[in-house]
Every structure is written in C-alpha cells, then in structure tokens.
Amino acid sequence: MKHTFSFSLLSALFIILWSSNIVAQCPNQLTNQSTSINLSPGYPRSGTAATGVQIGASCGLHIVGDLGATYARYEIPINIADNALVPGDQIEISMDITNVTANFRYDVRNGGNAIDASAEPISGRIITIPSGATNLVIRLFTNNGQNDISGSFDISNLSVSKVGAGGNDAQPPTAPTLSSAGQTETTANLSWSGATDNVGVTGYMVFKDGTLENTLGNVLSYNVTGLSSNTSYNFTVKALDAAGNESPLSNTVSVTTSSSADTQAPIAPTLVENGKTDATVNLSWSGATDDTAVTGYRIFKDGVLENTLANVDNYQVTGLTENTTYSFTATALDAAGNESTGSNAITVTTDASSGGGGSGWSETASVASYSGQVAVGTSTVPSGYKMAIDGNLIVEEVKVQLSGNWPDYVFDQDYKLPTLEEIRKHIQEKGHLPNIPSVKEVESNGIELGEMNRLLLEKIEELMLYTIKQQAIIESMQREIENLKKKDD
Numbered sequence: 211m212k213h214t215f216s217f218s219l220l221s222a223l224f225i226i227l228w229s230s231n232i233v234a235q236c237p238n239q240l241t242n243q244s245t246s247i248n249l250s251p252g253y254p255r256s257g258t259a260a261t262g263v264q265i266g267a268s269c270g271l272h273i274v275g276d277l278g279a280t281y282a283r284y285e286i287p288i289n290i291a292d293n294a295l296v297p298g299d300q301i302e303i304s305m306d307i308t309n310v311t312a313n314f315r316y317d318v319r320n321g322g323n324a325i326d327a328s329a330e331p332i333s334g335r336i337i338t339i340p341s342g343a344t345n346l347v348i349r350l351f352t353n354n355g356q357n358d359i360s361g362s363f364d365i366s367n368l369s370v371s372k373v374g375a376g377g378n379d380a381q382p383p384t385a386p387t388l389s390s391a392g393q394t395e396t397t398a399n400l401s402w403s404g405a406t407d408n409v410g411v412t413g414y415m416v417f418k419d420g421t422l423e424n425t426l427g428n429v430l431s432y433n434v435t436g437l438s439s440n441t442s443y444n445f446t447v448k449a450l451d452a453a454g455n456e457s458p459l460s461n462t463v464s465v466t467t468s469s470s471a472d473t474q475a476p477i478a479p480t481l482v483e484n485g486k487t488d489a490t491v492n493l494s495w496s497g498a499t500d501d502t503a504v505t506g507y508r509i510f511k512d513g514v515l516e517n518t519l520a521n522v523d524n525y526q527v528t529g530l531t532e533n534t535t536y537s538f539t540a541t542a543l544d545a546a547g548n549e550s551t552g553s554n555a556i557t558v559t560t561d562a563s564s565g566g567g568g569s570g571w572s573e574t575a576s577v578a579s580y581s582g583q584v585a586v587g588t589s590t591v592p593s594g595y596k597m598a599i600d601g602n603l604i605v606e607e608v609k610v611q612l613s614g615n616w617p618d619y620v621f622d623q624d625y626k627l628p629t630l631e632e633i634r635k636h637i638q639e640k641g642h643l644p645n646i647p648s649v650k651e652v653e654s655n656g657i658e659l660g661e662m663n664r665l666l667l668e669k670i671e672e673l674m675l676y677t678i679k680q681q682a683i684i685e686s687m688q689r690e691i692e693n694l695k696k697k698d699d
Contacts, residue, residue, distance in 0.1 A: 236262030275360025300374030312361020
C-alpha cells in the first residue's frame with residue numbers, strides 16, 4: 211500500500227507540473243483554429259493588458275484594463291487582400307468569452323463603420339465583406355459606455371473562416387423604377403422600387419443630368435438639394451450589389467423646380483463713409499428693407515463687385531492706393547436672390563502717405579493699429595503673413611493661441627498608436643520621427659512655434675502610452691516570476 215501511494219503521489223505531482231507548464235507556454239496572442247483565414251496578430255489597446263492563460267483544454271487570453279483605464283479592449287485585424295477576399299464574400303466568426311466582469315461588447319469595423327455588433331455569446335456570426343474594404347477589425351471590449359470600472363474577460367477557441375464566396379456573383383441587379391415625390395425651389399424628392407438581385411441589392415447610385423449625384427446605401431428615397439429655382443433636371447438611378455455589379459439605368463424622371471414666390475427686390479440702402487486712411491475706407495449703410503427679409507449686401511468699387519457680405523451694416527475696404535479717388539455703392543439682397551437698385555454713390559479720396567514708408571495707421575482708445583504688413587531687417591513679407599523679421603527678437607513672453615486640435619486625441623480609445631517596429635522602419639527610411647518635419651523641411655520652410663509644440667506634445671503623449679504599456683508587460687512578467695518562484699518553493 212505504501213508503494214502504491216508513493217506512485218500515485220508522484221503521478222499527481224507530474225500532472226500538476228505538466229499542467230502548470232502548459233499554462234506558462236500559452237502565448238499572449240490568439241491562434242485562429244480555422245485554416246481558411248490568416249489573421250494579423252491581435253493586440254490590446256493602450257491601457258489594456260493581454261496575458262496567455264489556460265482556459266479548460268485550450269490556450270486563451272486574459273484581457274484586463276490596467277492603470278486606471280476606463281475600458282479594456284482587444285483587437286484582431288483581418289487583412290482582406292492577404293486572404294484573397296473580395297466584396298460579397300462571407301466569413302464566420304466564433305469564439306468563447308468567459309469570466310466577464312463588466313459590460314462586454316463585440317463589433318466588427320470597416321474603417322470607422324461598424325458592420326456587425328452584439329453582446330456575448332459570439333458564435334456563428336456571419337459577416338459579408340463590404341465594397342471597398344481593405345481591413346476589418348474584430349473589437350472585443352468591456353464598458354462600452356465608459357462610465358464604470360474597466361473590467362476584464364477571457365477569450366478562447368477563436369475561429370474565423372470563409373463560408374461563402376461573393377466574388378463569383380457576376381449577375382447585376384434589375385433596374386429600379388424611379389419616381390418623384392415632390393419638389394421645391396431648390397430640392398427634388400426622389401423615390402424608387404422594384405430592383406432585385408440574385409444575392410441582394412446593397413445600394414443605389416443617383417444621377418442628375420447624367421452625372422453621379424450620390425452613392426447611397428440600401429435606401430429607397432433621396433432628397434436632392436442645392437438646385438436652382440424654375441429649372442428642369444433629369445434624374446436616373448442604378449442599383450448595386452455586394453460584388454459591385456451595377457444594374458441598368460432606371461427610367462428617366464424629369465423634375466422642374468418651383469418658381470420663387472418672392473419676386474420683390476429690397477429697397478436700396480443708404481451708404482456713408484466712416485473714416486479712411488491712405489490704404490483703407492470704412493463704409494456703413496442703413497435703410498434697406500424687404501417684404502420678406504434682407505439677407506445680405508454687395509459692395510462695389512468703381513462699378514466692380516468688391517465683396518458679397520452677409521446681413522451686416524459695415525465693411526472696411528482695404529488694399530487701396532494712397533491719394534487716390536474711389537467711388538463706392540452698395541446693393542441689398544434677399545433670400546430669393548432678388549437684388550435692390552444701387553445705393554447712393556460715395557466718392558472717397560484716400561489719404562496721402564505720411565512719408566514714413568508705412569500706410570494704414572490708426573489709433574483708437576490709445577491703441578495704435580496698422581492695416582498693412584511689417585518688415586524688419588528685410589524688405590519683403592511672405593504671402594499669408596503680417597510680419598517678417600530678419601534678425602533676433604527678444605521678448606519677455608510669447609503666447610501662441612492655436613485654432614487646431616491639441617494632441618489630447620492621442621489618449622482617445624480609437625487613436626492608432628504606431629508600433630515601435632513601425633517607428634523604427636520610419637526612422638530607418640526617413641531619418642526622422644513620423645509627423646515631425648525633417649531638417650530639409652525646416653531649412654526650407656522654418657517652423658511654426660504653436661504647431662511644433664503640438665507635434666512635440668503628441669510625441670510625449672505617445673511615449674507615455676509606450677511606457678504605460680511596457681510597465682503593464684513588466685508587471686505581468688513579475689507576477690509570472692513570482693508564481694514560478696512559489697511553485698519552485
């Protein structure tokens with residue numbers, strides 16, 4: 211009995227050690243159990259860790275949000291070209307999701323568009339490859355609303371396989387029957403029916419006077435906008451299927467937009483001068499009325515259109531020549547495009563130059579302003595700039611107020627953080643970081659302080675994400691080392 215007990219204990223110890231070895235050998239990426247689709251390596255998004263674990267008899271992944279992340283997400287790319295997939299092909303997606311601790315969601319995205327989504331379980335999901343797709347991404351994530359803890363889940367038994375061929379579909383849909391459901395001065399409301407296909411109609415193309423107006427999804431109506439009043443247009447429609455086959459053209463529908471009901475022009479405004487310099491004239495006006503509403507104004511300089519404005523009551527004419535006489539008039543506009551007669555004419559002679567080489571100086575409330583360009587140490591100012599200095603500049607503080615996007619977008623969950631291998635290849639090929647100007651670009655174009663600060667902060671935030679991700683891997687490895695030490699003990 212002692213001999214038997216000793217053998218059983220050794221056997222049990224062997225099984226435990228063998229099982230532990232399997233757990234340690236589980237990779238931190240899933241392997242597709244199907245042979246018909248080659249998956250690109252999956253990856254956890256920033257703030258998420260993926261650890262290979264034994265789940266039943268299979269190797270899987272334990273996905274967990276880390277370091278205060280508000281969600282945990284793992285992505286599995288599918289390259290369309292690498293798998294010889296074409297629009298209309300169907301793939302089946304299955305996997306086991308277990309041990310979910312927070313709001314779980316699954317979706318498949320083509321670019322920014324979700325083409326399939328559900329909560330667990332994920333079994334037998336059939337996806338049709340859409341037209342124009344180059345990569346699909348399977349996304350698995352917790353806390354879709356991002357309003358609670360990040361949570362975690364386990365993935366195992368992944369299977370992605372091709373189950374239907376759409377590329378062999380050479381039969382186009384039948385032509386739809388087009389009709390008009392009404393029109394206004396600037397719109398035409400179209401609808402259609404009757405298009406069929408051996409696989410399925412997936413969209414429609416709308417043509418205006420023989421030119422493509424829009425490509426739509428599988429809808430049965432469309433409102434054409436931006437038309438001219440009292441004008442005739444010819445419309446046709448084609449149906450599309452998933453393989454890209456186009457139906458013959460539908461019947462032609464002719465639509466004449468409505469005539470404008472408003473034919474009364476506004477009353478002309480009264481124009482006055484409100485100041486001038488050697489390069490500018492300030493104009494203002496009043497008194498224009500309309501039976502509906504005045505919506506804008508046109509300013510004319512010496513009988514030539516200077517500018518078309520919104521419903522404002524003043525305008526500064528710039529770029530004038532010193533000591534020169536100009537004549538200005540204005541007209542009022544309404545929403546129907548009716549235009550008033552010309553206003554009274556204002557004759558203005560610009561000031562003579564003060565002799566200092568500059569023009570356009572004015573002073574308001576002890577603040578001097580200048581309407582022209584300023585060149586210091588040089589005689590030219592590049593197009594699009596107000597001031598050029600050829601030399602050094604010393605100031606106590608410079609504030610750059612950007613109108614562009616500050617790089618907090620790096621921390622958005624959809625931000626595509628380049629891999630370090632991609633960074634390495636870019637540096638090897640280009641000799642500089644992505645999105646950072648090269649030395650030749652700086653020598654040719656200089657740098658903009660605000661834009662360069664934005665780019666540098668973008669790189670700092672990306673570096674922080676790499677550091678966070680690397681720290682998660684280090685902590686995971688430390689936990690595994692500690693577990694191995696405990697087992698050795």
